[in-house]
Amino acid sequence: MKGGAAVNSLPIPLRAYRALSGAVTPLAGTIARQRLKRGKEDAGRLDERRGISKLNRPPGPLVWIHGASVGEVLAGAALVERLREMGVGILLTSGTVTSATIIAQRFPADVIHQFIPYDSPRFVSRFLDHWQPSLGLFMESDLWPNLVMSAAERRIPLIVANGRLSPRSFRRWRNAPATMGTLLNQFEMCLAQSQADADRFAALGSPHVFMTGNLKFDVPAPPADAIKLGQLLAATKGRPIIVAASTHPGEEEMVLDAHRRLAAYFRNLLTVIVPRHPQRGEGIAHLVAATGLRAAMRSRGAMPSPETEVYVADTLGEIGLFYRAAPIVFMGGSFATIGGHNPIEAIKLGAATVHGPHVHNWAEIYSALDTAGGARCADDGEMLIKSIGHWLSHPQELQLVTGHAHKVVEELGGALERTMAVLAPYLLQLRLEIGAIRG
Numbered sequence: 422m423k424g425g426a427a428v429n430s431l432p433i434p435l436r437a438y439r440a441l442s443g444a445v446t447p448l449a450g451t452i453a454r455q456r457l458k459r460g461k462e463d464a465g466r467l468d469e470r471r472g473i474s475k476l477n478r479p480p481g482p483l484v485w486i487h488g489a490s491v492g493e494v495l496a497g498a499a500l501v502e503r504l505r506e507m508g509v510g511i512l513l514t515s516g517t518v519t520s521a522t523i524i525a526q527r528f529p530a531d532v533i534h535q536f537i538p539y540d541s542p543r544f545v546s547r548f549l550d551h552w553q554p555s556l557g558l559f560m561e562s563d564l565w566p567n568l569v570m571s572a573a574e575r576r577i578p579l580i581v582a583n584g585r586l587s588p589r590s591f592r593r594w595r596n597a598p599a600t601m602g603t604l605l606n607q608f609e610m611c612l613a614q615s616q617a618d619a620d621r622f623a624a625l626g627s628p629h630v631f632m633t634g635n636l637k638f639d640v641p642a643p644p645a646d647a648i649k650l651g652q653l654l655a656a657t658k659g660r661p662i663i664v665a666a667s668t669h670p671g672e673e674e675m676v677l678d679a680h681r682r683l684a685a686y687f688r689n690l691l692t693v694i695v696p697r698h699p700q701r702g703e704g705i706a707h708l709v710a711a712t713g714l715r716a717a718m719r720s721r722g723a724m725p726s727p728e729t730e731v732y733v734a735d736t737l738g739e740i741g742l743f744y745r746a747a748p749i750v751f752m753g754g755s756f757a758t759i760g761g762h763n764p765i766e767a768i769k770l771g772a773a774t775v776h777g778p779h780v781h782n783w784a785e786i787y788s789a790l791d792t793a794g795g796a797r798c799a800d801d802g803e804m805l806i807k808s809i810g811h812w813l814s815h816p817q818e819l820q821l822v823t824g825h826a827h828k829v830v831e832e833l834g835g836a837l838e839r840t841m842a843v844l845a846p847y848l849l850q851l852r853l854e855i856g857a858i859r860g
Contacts, residue, residue, distance in 0.1 A: 431570075432597075432600045434597060435566060435570075435600055435604070438566050439542060439570075442566075443541060443543070445541070446541040446542075446543055446544070449470070449541065449544070452539070453467050453470055461517070461518060463518055463521060466521075466536055469535050469538065470536055470539050470544070471538060471539070471544045471547065472538040472544040472545065472546070472551070473547060473551075474551055474552075476535075478510075478552055478553060479533070480510075481508075481510060481854065481855060481858050482509045482510065482855060483510040483512055483553070483554050484510070484512070484554065484556045484558065485512045485514065485552065485555075485557045485577075486500070486501065486511065486512070486513050486557075486560065487514045487537060487560060488515050488520070488560035488561065488563065489516055489517070489563035490515060490516060490519065490520045491515075491517070491519055491520045491523050492637075493515070493560040493561050493563065493583075494513060494515050494520050494523070495523065496635075496637045496640060497560055497636060498528070498640050498641060499639045499640055499641065499837045500582070500636060500837060500840060500841075501513070501528065503837070503841060504848075505529065507848065507851065507852060507855070508855050509851050510531075512533045512554060513528070513532055513534045513535075515536065519698075523737060523738055526738035527643070527738065538568075540568055541567065542567050545568050545571045548568075549571055549572060554572075554577055555577070555578075555851060555854070556578050556580070556847055556851065557572055557577050557578065558582040559581050559582065560583050561583055562585055562590065564581075564604060566604060569604055569607050572607075573607035573608075578609050579608045579609060580610055580611070580612065580844070581608050581610070581611040581612060581627070583614055583635065583637070584611045584612055584614060584619075584622055585614045585615075585618050586613075586622055586625075587781065588621075591621040591624075591625070595624070598625070598626070601625045603626075605627040605628075606626055608627065609628075610629035610630070610631060610843070611623075611628075611629070611631070612631050612632075612843055613630060614633075614635040614636075614836075615634075615635070615785055616632050619631070633836050633840045634833070634835060634840075635785070635836050636836045636840065637763060637765055638765060638835075638836060639834050639835070639837040641769075642744075642769040643740050643744070643770075645739075649739070650745060653724070654746060656724045657691055657725055657746060659689070661687050661689070661690050661691070662690075662692075662693060662748070662749075663679075663680070663690070663691070663749050663751065663809060664693045664695060664746075664747040664767075665692065665693065665695065665750075665751045666695045666743070666744075666750050666751065666752055666762070666767065667695065667697040668694055668697060668753035669696075669759055672754075672756050672757055672777075674708070677692075677709060677731065678806075679805055679806045680692040680731060682806055683806060683809060683813070691725055691732060692731050692732070693732045693743050693746075694731060694732070694734065695734045695735075695743060696733075696735060697754065697762070699720065699735040699736055701735070702720050702735025705733050705735070706733050709733065714730045715729055715730045715731070716730070716731045717729045717732050717733070718733045719732065719733065720733075720736055740766065741766075744767045744770040744772050745771075748812075748819055749772060749809055749812050749813070750764075750773070750774050750775075751774075751775050751776070751805065752767070754779070755780050756777035756779065757777075757779070758779050759782070760780065760781045760782030760783070761783045761787065762782075763783060763786075764786065764787070764796065764826075768795070768823070769827075771823055772823065773822040773823050773826065774795075774797075774826070775798075775805060775808045775809060776796060776797075776798060776799065777799055777800075778799075778800055785833075786833065789832075790829050793825045793826075793829050794821070795823075795828070795829045797822075
């Protein structure tokens, strides 16, 4: 078990960071108010950012799982369920308002969510004093120096789970080898998504690196309320449907152009736009109106009517509804230089996916899907239109594509079992603690 590094032995950048982050602690209120104005904080939960909680720590072992935002936290969903079956308490931390909303919708009520405290030594100490986690799992690579070092100093076993390090991040971190080596050395081990990720973590000084695979392949399909799904299917019965999921600015224009041109050949075509950030719904609705198309907004309680051409699904936690209703999904963030978004949930619910060229955040899965014929890469708007039009015209080929995609996802799965196997010694200790408590 790690014991943390002595402050005077830390590399100069880390010592400077600890001193500076402590010095700016009095500015936390100002920072929080500014973030609140931008919709980046929950007004009722600002105390959590200072390490103060309204909730009590549950008795017994407590596993702390931290992820930056929605994707990282949801990647641990199956892992959370396995740990709950053992009887341990679960504390999930994240840094975004959106993730808090999704966690409340997707996780059981006994899973505790807290916003991660600002990375001030004082706030971190409050957080750790209160929760006293038995084990800390950091998803991917959201590593806050004070949080990591303070937890290690308290001899809390820390593990990087589902570790991911992009080439760009690796190049940036490699410029500070002593700093990153010290930080990563606070972890007992790193469980990486791919061999490339494992090699990058090892090169930066991470001890005991294992390639366990990507937990996101083992995440269950997103749920859907049965009543709402029935209403949506009834309202869209008989219509060809396309979903544009997790779109970003600039991509909606391409989707609307595709709709306009495809609607000339496919009668009653309905395009559903699910923006990555729901607060953009109003602006997207104005954009639709400016093109002369008729829109309806889900956030206003509207359902698609026979006259609706574009349905703006600007709500959180309902993506499972739309993936179940549509045979074709365009995955956003792939024409914008965001790096793409997760296609696995759409595939698990039977949709064929088309994506743009910028998918470096999900290079492994998209490469496997494209190679196997389980997805299509569209280099530009013209190719997007041709791909969707071809699938709409050839439903039997569409079924083949979804079949290939399912096979790829199944073959790349198994990360959960490998992760649980590597964690076994730590989980055995937790089981012994539970047994001792139950007597």
